[in-house]
Amino acid sequence: xxxxxxxTTLARLLSGASVRWIDSxxxxxxxxxxxxHTSHLDVILVWSALPHHVRELTRPVAAKxxxxxxxxxxxxxxxxxxxxxxxxxxxxxxxxxxxxLQEMGTQHSVIIFPEGGRRSEDGIGEFKSGLYYLAKKRPxxxxxxxxxxxxxxxxxxxxxxxxxxxxxxxxxxxxxLESAEAKVQFLKRARAAVISLKxxx
Amino acid sequence: MAQNWALAGMVAALLLVATTVGQIIKSQxxxxxxxxxxxxxxxxxxxxxxxxxxxxxxxxxxxxxxxxALFGCLSFWALREFITLTPTRLxxxxxxxxxxxxxxxxxxxxxxxxxxxLYSILIPVYAFLFIPARVAIAGDPKRFLERVAKxxxxxxxxxxxxxxxPALLYLKNIQPAERSRLLFFFVTMALLSEALQxxxxxxYGQHVIAPAINATRTWxxxxxxxxxxxxxxxxxxLFTPFTHWQAALMGMIxxxxxxxxxxxxxxxxxxxxxxxxxxxxxxxxGVLDRIDAICFAAPVFYHVTRQILA
Numbered sequence: 001x002x003x004x005x006x007x008t009t010l011a012r013l014l015s016g017a018s019v020r021w022i023d024s025x026x027x028x029x030x031x032x033x034x035x036x037h038t039s040h041l042d043v044i045l046v047w048s049a050l051p052h053h054v055r056e057l058t059r060p061v062a063a064k065x066x067x068x069x070x071x072x073x074x075x076x077x078x079x080x081x082x083x084x085x086x087x088x089x090x091x092x093x094x095x096x097x098x099x100x101l102q103e104m105g106t107q108h109s110v111i112i113f114p115e116g117g118r119r120s121e122d123g124i125g126e127f128k129s130g131l132y133y134l135a136k137k138r139p140x141x142x143x144x145x146x147x148x149x150x151x152x153x154x155x156x157x158x159x160x161x162x163x164x165x166x167x168x169x170x171x172x173x174x175x176x177l178e179s180a181e182a183k184v185q186f187l188k189r190a191r192a193a194v195i196s197l198k199x200x201x
Numbered sequence: 202m203a204q205n206w207a208l209a210g211m212v213a214a215l216l217l218v219a220t221t222v223g224q225i226i227k228s229q230x231x232x233x234x235x236x237x238x239x240x241x242x243x244x245x246x247x248x249x250x251x252x253x254x255x256x257x258x259x260x261x262x263x264x265x266x267x268x269x270a271l272f273g274c275l276s277f278w279a280l281r282e283f284i285t286l287t288p289t290r291l292x293x294x295x296x297x298x299x300x301x302x303x304x305x306x307x308x309x310x311x312x313x314x315x316x317x318x319l320y321s322i323l324i325p326v327y328a329f330l331f332i333p334a335r336v337a338i339a340g341d342p343k344r345f346l347e348r349v350a351k352x353x354x355x356x357x358x359x360x361x362x363x364x365x366x367p368a369l370l371y372l373k374n375i376q377p378a379e380r381s382r383l384l385f386f387f388v389t390m391a392l393l394s395e396a397l398q399x400x401x402x403x404x405y406g407q408h409v410i411a412p413a414i415n416a417t418r419t420w421x422x423x424x425x426x427x428x429x430x431x432x433x434x435x436x437x438x439l440f441t442p443f444t445h446w447q448a449a450l451m452g453m454i455x456x457x458x459x460x461x462x463x464x465x466x467x468x469x470x471x472x473x474x475x476x477x478x479x480x481x482x483x484x485x486x487g488v489l490d491r492i493d494a495i496c497f498a499a500p501v502f503y504h505v506t507r508q509i510l511a
Contacts, residue, residue, distance in 0.1 A: 016281060150285065153289060153294075156291055156294060159294055159295075161294075161295070161298045162298075163284075163294060163297040163298050163301055164277075164281055164301055165281060165284055165285045166281055166282065166285045
């Protein structure tokens, strides 16, 4: 609780983040927030941008091998109620997507970064297919695009000292997987949904 | 002491008048005023209240370092807006880190320690030399001079120039209460001259100075605003260590420098294609929009005052 408060406050101060909801509203229904990924602070930023009652039901997805190493990381992951996924031990009937859906149950929402890793340059990379399989297995989930602006300047990849510029988190209208929509098409559309938030002034 | 209360009462009365006018024109759409201009006016009045309440700290019988710290926070936020608006590259990251977390706080610490000989050269000399060297070491030559100049100007305008406003609280040869009033006089005149230039421009404005930079700044606004600011300063000289004529001259200096600051910031904003620093990130009032006049006027006001008091 204390760690959560301290980290959220710190992240907000450092990033001066403002939050915009564009044609969408915060809601406690089950959602997958998918965002562009440029910095370590992204998770905390998106998470703290949500209202408290929504935040309680929302879990960031993170890599188990990274976040279970050492006491501090474990503690942080725990205070954020992170959903840790093992990237190393992917088995046939224990794919990350299944594990995520299992952990989500009928209550929780998740925050994912479908680009896979953090981007070092400007722009948004191609999306990995996890988002598609999540949508296919649970078509009832709302897929909410999130665009995080300026974080690549605040804490770029490979830097550990942040520069306190002003950033902005934009939430867009939910998208759904259309029936018979191909994987590539869907991922393209999802990526375009994030990019379109960048262009709205 | 009585002078302090008289000054506070007058400023509060002026602000109340401005607030009332703002509310009246807001509730009277039949006047045919541009709603955006009315909203901008009300936003300005709100920020005047905040600035004046903040400044009242300078009158409390506590160390002036608290006021210095308040201005430090203001500088930090303004610099944030300035650099956010300026495109920087990855290679500038480390230099920016030192700008934000070393030079900005250090400047204000030196002001609070009254080390004039250090804080008057820290940024124009040492930061000026440090920034290009650090950016060069980062190894990205693309648009090198342009990027360095942007960081240097941001630091100079938002931090160095603004720090001369709280430095007024450390002037020699006057009483501490007089110093607080001097700071208050300076900020009030700077805000008032902005308002007066706006009113003159609206009423009599014919000749726009530079339409591509700022379409609302006219020669009539500049001249009328400067003259009327000088008049008000002349009347308020009672609260300052100046004679009537010196106060009027100070009013003119503040008005002209405030105008210069607003024009410069407008030019930067036009170049970046934004209207206000505030609209850049929604939900944040643009601090830089409000203090651009103060930033430019502060060092000149400080040095002229220092000369007069010497």
